[in-house]
Amino acid sequence: MPTDAPRKTAQLYRMAMPGHLCPFGLKSKDLLKRQGFDVEDHLLETHDETEQFKQRHSVETTPQTWIDNERIGGYDSLRKYFGKPLREDGETTYTPVIAIFGVAFLMALAVGWAALGTMLSVRVLEWFIAISMTLLGIQKLQDVEGFSTMFLNYDLLARRWVRYGYLYPFAETLAGLLMIAGALTWLSAPLALFIGTVGAVSVFKAVYIDKRELKCACVGGGSNVPLGFVSLTENLMMIVMGLWMGLRFLLSV
Structure with missing residues (x-):
């Protein structure tokens, strides 16, 4: 009968102090287990023990992982060792926008039902x-x-009137809430139409005329979403919504 292949073993050193449990240590342990490793889990339970470990192995951070007597490194190095994707600092991503529009669509379906x-x-x-x-x-x-x-990098109105950049988030949220409720359309429709039009013109000029490579403020100031199609879509949606609801309101008067 064939014998089972020996289990792979990794040594993990991570901080587990009374006031601090290293999250990257837990992630490293989880990743190793998911890759089929038995983990020799060595806990560094005091500050002195942690500093002695770092000095002994000439490392600056924990956790640290060894596989086959080779030091792999911290959590990011471990992900790289297993061929897992790593996001570079400042790397652009559409994930926040996809999440927002995806959840919004599902919420709309749920509300409709x-x-x-x-x-x-x-x-x-x-x-x-x-x-x-x-x-x-x-x-x-x-x-x-x-x-x-971030908004001041490209919005034409905010560049002329800085306070507009502070008012914009409140205006967009208010217009959205009123449109969800179907209330005060005389306010929400022109508001959405105005900020959407200014935004669309600003984005189009910055990206497609001036050819500037900027980050989009559409999902907040810490965003790594590139300015372009996504932000233009956001503004076009507001324009369409403003025109549609405004026209419907006028026809109902």
């Missing part, structure tokens, strides 16, 4: 855009100062 008993309705599309606006507004409201700074 709960309120109307159907997911196939123009109102569901309206809710999708309005919820997207609100979620994007929340992202900006987390750090209005950071958003306004």
